[in-house]
């Protein structure tokens with residue numbers, strides 16, 4: 001990417017984070033209603049700290065930190081960068097204030113822009129690579145911001161509304177079909193030009209049998225069938241660890257669902273409203289996705305099946321429902337035509353694949369080696385992005401990963417056979 005283009009992208013991505021926070025009141029920026037949720041102000045500071053620590057510290061002559069304790073406050077999980085605030089305690093910090101964090105952002109942006117103007121030609125390849133990585137990192141936090149704001153609002157008895165619902169075209173129910181996908185020895189992973197995380201590489205071959213993949217995401221209506229059939233009270237559908245969580249947490253439905261007078265309601269960023277049976281089911285854990293698949297006498301696709309199907313069916317991000325569309329909620333499938341839809345955007349699809357390094361995987365040298373590689377245990381892969389993912393952030397090879405019981409992310413289900 002040319003310097004002016006990258007600098008423009010830097011400005012756009014940085015602005016997007018602030019735009020996402022614009023509907024918040026000051027108090028919304030500070031709270032942490034569960035350990036997985038970070039206060040919005042922490043996200044804004046942390047992504048800024050990342051540019052300061054990974055780029056300015058490396059390239060800026062006579063570098064001095066903006067504040068000597070911000071490394072402690074805004075370091076997330078990098079052992080290489082030293083000790084940090086215990087993650088569940090992020091919501092206990094009233095300082096730095098929101099105003100101070102915006103000032104921090106502005107100061108680091110100014111220094112970054114100076115560096116864009118003065119960086120030596122010989123340093124450009126590494127500088128531009130790290131800026132691109134920093135922007136992709138900030139985009140990941142934009143997605144987390146949406147998850148976290150939703151959780152913060154849903155957790156509040158006053159049920160605040162983030163934004164008014166956007167009017168969407170009415171769509172009829174799209175029937176489930178299973179499309180035949182030919183297997184073979186197929187290429188998986190990233191080997192093209194352009195940015196990708198280290199966990200998408202190296203590209204390698206995988207043997208797949210012929211399989212069938214559901215034409216669209218599983219809907220709320222289909223998931224209600226599982227609930228109404230006693231899915232949450234029948235141990236036979238559940239993995240042992242999942243069954244333990246169902247009982248301990250008393251799960252009876254996906255996160256953000258509530259039953260009132262025999263009618264189901266859900267929490268959205270546009271407030272509470274009646275459940276739409278045609279929308280993709282969202283906010284389910286891997287355990288729920290797996291139990292639903294067993295109940296439906298189907299299975300979850302592996303991540304390799306998902307990627308191969310997306311590639312041979314020429315899936316593109318263009319018409320998907322992403323962060324840029326500002327629905328902040330999945331929308332129903334749009335067409336009855338027998339083709340793969342909702343592969344990108346709407347909700348991340350849980351796969352049956354454990355999050356592991358590909359054969360020959362090597363994590364980056366140095367602190368950035370901690371970005372992906374050290375999380376390769378006890379997590380499952382999700383594919384396809386969501387309505388909280390920036391459109392230019394997703395790829396067919398993109399691997400998201402979460403623990404099996406997490407469900408505050410925009411996660412859903414697509415079945416295979």
Ligand SMILES: [Fe+2]
Nearest residue numbers: 046076137141
């Ligand atoms: Fe981060």
